[in-house]
Amino acid sequence: MSSLTAPAAAPPPALEAVHLSKHYGSGANRFDALSDVSLSIAAGECVAIVGKSGSGKSTLMHVLAVLDAPSEGEVRIHGTNARSLSARALNRLRNREFGFVFQQFFLNAQQSVIDNVTLPLTIAGQRRGARRERARDVLASLDLLEKAAAKAITLSGGQKQRTVIARALAGSPSVIFADEPTGNLDSATGALVEDLLFSLNREQGITLVIVTHDDELAARCDRQVVLRDGRIVSDSAAPVLEEASR
Amino acid sequence: MRTIDLARTAIANTFRSKLRTTLTVLALFVGAFTLTITTALGAGVSSYIETQVNAFAADNVLLVQAQTDATLAAESDGPAEWDPESSTSSNAQAGGTPLAGAQAEPLTDDDLDAIAAIDGISGLDPVRTVSTDWVSHDESGQFEFAVNPQSAVTVADLEAGAQLDQGSSSFQVVLPNDYLEALDFDSADDAVGAEITIGMTDITGETHELTAEVVGVSRSSLFASGAGANNALVTELSSLRTAGIEGADENSVIAIAYLDDGLSTTEIDDVTAALDDAGFSAQTIEDQLGIVTTIIAGITGVLNAFAIVALIAAAFGIVNTLLMSVQERTREIGLMKAMGMSSGRIFTLFSLEAITIGVIGSLLGVGAAMLVGSGIGAALAAGPLAELEGLSLFAFEPLSLLGVVLLISAIAFVSGALPASRAARQRPIESLRYE
Numbered sequence: 242m243s244s245l246t247a248p249a250a251a252p253p254p255a256l257e258a259v260h261l262s263k264h265y266g267s268g269a270n271r272f273d274a275l276s277d278v279s280l281s282i283a284a285g286e287c288v289a290i291v292g293k294s295g296s297g298k299s300t301l302m303h304v305l306a307v308l309d310a311p312s313e314g315e316v317r318i319h320g321t322n323a324r325s326l327s328a329r330a331l332n333r334l335r336n337r338e339f340g341f342v343f344q345q346f347f348l349n350a351q352q353s354v355i356d357n358v359t360l361p362l363t364i365a366g367q368r369r370g371a372r373r374e375r376a377r378d379v380l381a382s383l384d385l386l387e388k389a390a391a392k393a394i395t396l397s398g399g400q401k402q403r404t405v406i407a408r409a410l411a412g413s414p415s416v417i418f419a420d421e422p423t424g425n426l427d428s429a430t431g432a433l434v435e436d437l438l439f440s441l442n443r444e445q446g447i448t449l450v451i452v453t454h455d456d457e458l459a460a461r462c463d464r465q466v467v468l469r470d471g472r473i474v475s476d477s478a479a480p481v482l483e484e485a486s487r
Numbered sequence: 488m489r490t491i492d493l494a495r496t497a498i499a500n501t502f503r504s505k506l507r508t509t510l511t512v513l514a515l516f517v518g519a520f521t522l523t524i525t526t527a528l529g530a531g532v533s534s535y536i537e538t539q540v541n542a543f544a545a546d547n548v549l550l551v552q553a554q555t556d557a558t559l560a561a562e563s564d565g566p567a568e569w570d571p572e573s574s575t576s577s578n579a580q581a582g583g584t585p586l587a588g589a590q591a592e593p594l595t596d597d598d599l600d601a602i603a604a605i606d607g608i609s610g611l612d613p614v615r616t617v618s619t620d621w622v623s624h625d626e627s628g629q630f631e632f633a634v635n636p637q638s639a640v641t642v643a644d645l646e647a648g649a650q651l652d653q654g655s656s657s658f659q660v661v662l663p664n665d666y667l668e669a670l671d672f673d674s675a676d677d678a679v680g681a682e683i684t685i686g687m688t689d690i691t692g693e694t695h696e697l698t699a700e701v702v703g704v705s706r707s708s709l710f711a712s713g714a715g716a717n718n719a720l721v722t723e724l725s726s727l728r729t730a731g732i733e734g735a736d737e738n739s740v741i742a743i744a745y746l747d748d749g750l751s752t753t754e755i756d757d758v759t760a761a762l763d764d765a766g767f768s769a770q771t772i773e774d775q776l777g778i779v780t781t782i783i784a785g786i787t788g789v790l791n792a793f794a795i796v797a798l799i800a801a802a803f804g805i806v807n808t809l810l811m812s813v814q815e816r817t818r819e820i821g822l823m824k825a826m827g828m829s830s831g832r833i834f835t836l837f838s839l840e841a842i843t844i845g846v847i848g849s850l851l852g853v854g855a856a857m858l859v860g861s862g863i864g865a866a867l868a869a870g871p872l873a874e875l876e877g878l879s880l881f882a883f884e885p886l887s888l889l890g891v892v893l894l895i896s897a898i899a900f901v902s903g904a905l906p907a908s909r910a911a912r913q914r915p916i917e918s919l920r921y922e
């Protein structure tokens with residue numbers, strides 16, 4: 242993707258939010274979930290989005306991931322306005338470039354772990370053999386291979402969380418959006434997941450956008466963006482402990 | 488998503504909620520079953536009628552009568568008026584066929600000339616009046632016997648032997664197979680080639696006997712009852728009847744007009760119109776049997792209407808099932824869309840689920856209908872309907888079976904369209920928020 246708006250030499254940021262606003266309802270019921278949010282995330286960066294519950298973290302993540310349209314402002318992906326992309330191009334972008342870990346698991350309870358993990362690859366149109374092989378690799382790296390054939394409903398909370406992360410990684414995305422990726426994990430498994438995400442970031446240059454309450458996890462990121470009532474109150478490379486705690 | 492994966496997912500999803508799928512499939516099953524049975528019944532009866540009608544070799548033949556009010560009556564399905572004049576010869580003229588619904592005026596020689604002069608008519612045969620009393624074979628005793636005077640234009644539905652040779656000068660008979668036992672024949676083949684004796688009374692009251700050869704044995708038929716006799720025999724019977732008395736030969740009421748070879752339907756219509764202008768009414772034999780086929784078409788139509796009503800009910804079942812399915816899987820749909828599945832593929836996925844339900848329901852329905860139909864058909868053919876030989880009540884034609892399956896799958900697809908498009912239109916993020 243190229244852009245005319247980007248400066249001639251430097252590559253455009255992987256993700257860019259320009260004066261984003263998102264409001265729900267109208268008139269007296271209008272609620273501003275995001276107000277005038279501007280943010281630029283370079284490729285290969287690791288960004289933590291922190292803030293109190295209801296501050297708009299998930300909303301921001303969804304808008305950045307073009308799952309939701311902003312009310313005002315625009316989102317640019319590698320310098321291209323997301324609004325100018327066709328539905329087909331957006332689907333392709335989310336399928337090939339983005340990996341998602343949602344706040345809820347969204348696993349298909351009656352399907353096997355491996356079928357859940359291969360979903361993005363199935364949607365991408367990969368052959369069954371290839372996608373299962375890839376899924377097994379990812380499951381092995383998350384120490385979950387022995388559960389590959391188990392139904393998702395039979396997993397423990399931590400196993401479900403790791404399955405969800407495996408699904409996000411399966412498509413070898415260039416950006417991973419993770420909403421509370423360690424929220425349901427014990428400290429040991431949490432550490433495993435964190436290590437995996439950060440090593441992907443370090444070794445493969447995958448961009449991480451992590452929404453979290455966990456100060457330690459936030460501190461491990463290059464950068465912390467703090468939201469309060471839908472506005473960015475701080476955006477720095479240093480941990481902002483008092484803003485993120487609750 | 489590859490098509491094979493779409494299909495696999497759709498089929499797996501169909502069986503996820505087994506009870507709901509089963510109930511929907513049942514509704515379609517009833518529709519498919521009814522539709523298959525009625526179609527097969529219609530086809531079976533029509534094909535039976537058709538074989539019977541074909542016994543008249545009606546392709547190039549018109550039956551011509553003088554136009555009368557009675558002719559008009561014959562075209563409606565009202566009863567034929569009692570006419571003492573014609574009743575004396577009804578034995579022969581009617582020959583047990585529905586072809587002589589009401590009696591018209593006899594055709595005069597001038598009439599015959601006028602008919603023969605019409606373009607497109609290559610030959611004309613007045614239907615001769617013959618009356619026979621009995622038939623016997625060896626020591627069998629005498630049994631009532633009627634000759635079908637129109638056997639010149641009929642092709643019998645043969646069980647054994649051959650058709651009549653109209654050109655032969657020897658007397659030939661095609662014997663209905665219900666005479667076999669009475670005349671002491673062991674089998675149809677046994678009768679072929681045998682000599683039978685026919686008895687008759689002429690108009691002066693004198694009795695005559697003549698022998699004829701059985702060349703064929705016919706199955707009993709709805710329309711062409713009575714024995715077939717070739718030209719030579721009919722001519723002989725007819726002249727014996729008048730006992731040589733000049734003018735005693737009543738003129739024929741019906742004449743058989745042979746059409747030129749290879750006339751198209753419109754050309755036949757032209758000939759009919761010309762005859763009509765000249766004061767005659769002409770019908771093909773199929774015309775005359777039209778009422779029977781119309782009734783059958785009507786009955787199967789009504790039965791099919793019931794099947795369609797069942798299918799419409801089933802269609803709502805599919806809509807309901809899939810709407811519930813879409814509702815239940817809101818998050819799953821949201822997730823798939825978030826991961827880049829296109830709306831078109833989501834639509835296809837749900838449509839395929841609908842079609843899967845349709846195909847299962849219709850295949851089961853068609854299969855069950857074939858089993859039940861064949862069972863009932865065989866039972867009836869062995870029992871109450873044994874008289875109607877050659878009748879297989881249910882005719883399951885591969886094309887119409889395929890048609891039923893396709894129709895029901897199409898109905899399923901159409902019913903699935905609303906839920907499927909609802910699923911396709913969902914916004915991913917709203918679906919993911921759905922609790």
Ligand SMILES: Nc1ncnc2c1ncn2[C@@H]1O[C@H](COP(=O)(O)OP(=O)(O)OP(=O)(O)O)[C@@H](O)[C@H]1O
Nearest residue numbers: 265272274292293294295296297298299300301344
């Ligand atoms: N569809 C919606 N309609 C109305 N209000 C909404 C909707 N979605 C989100 N909101 C509101 O927007 C605000 C931000 O929601 P969001 O989910 O982004 O919070 P969050 O920071 O992720 O919170 P948490 O840490 O609890 O997940 C909330 O107050 C929420 O009620």
Ligand SMILES: [Mg+2]
Nearest residue numbers: 298299344420
């Ligand atoms: Mg949230």
